[in-house]
Amino acid sequence: KVVGIYFSAHWCPPCRGFTPILSDIYNDLGIGDDKFQIVFVSSDRNQQAFNDYYKEMPWLAVPFSDRKRKADLGTKFGVSGIPKLILFDEDCKVITMDGRALVSANGATGFPWK
Numbered sequence: 001k002v003v004g005i006y007f008s009a010h011w012c013p014p015c016r017g018f019t020p021i022l023s024d025i026y027n028d029l030g031i032g033d034d035k036f037q038i039v040f041v042s043s044d045r046n047q048q049a050f051n052d053y054y055k056e057m058p059w060l061a062v063p064f065s066d067r068k069r070k071a072d073l074g075t076k077f078g079v080s081g082i083p084k085l086i087l088f089d090e091d092c093k094v095i096t097m098d099g100r101a102l103v104s105a106n107g108a109t110g111f112p113w114k
Contacts, residue, residue, distance in 0.1 A: 002036050002112045003092075004099055005073065007084040009043035010053035015083040018100055019056060022085070026058055028108040036111065041070050043082055087113060 006022065008015040022038070029036045038059035044050040050064040062069050073079075077086055077097070085099030095114055096102050102113045 001034055001090040002095065003088045004036075004038040005041060005077070005086045005088075006038050006059075007041045007043060007074065007079050007082050008053075009082055010049045011045065012043070012082050018083045018104070021104060023056065023058060025103060025108045029111060041073055043070070089114070
């Protein structure tokens, strides 16, 4: 199983370019399948922007209202820019801190990107 934490925002052009790619890969691997899950952590500026952006995503999300959890996750993983996709294996060990590059380069065929 692979879990990704996806830091992104609607106002960010690179994020808006990567999200459809990630969504296609996620769908190719099977929504609801236990082998791959993503949790979206929003850097949107308000609830409406979050809602507009999140409706494009087929995965889980930290609620926009939970700004403390968003800040804590960003600090824990040293997120200084977005989009940022961190991938973990089934033992919660980091596969990569640069999941965007790894997933973009290898697509669904590269799963589990180890």
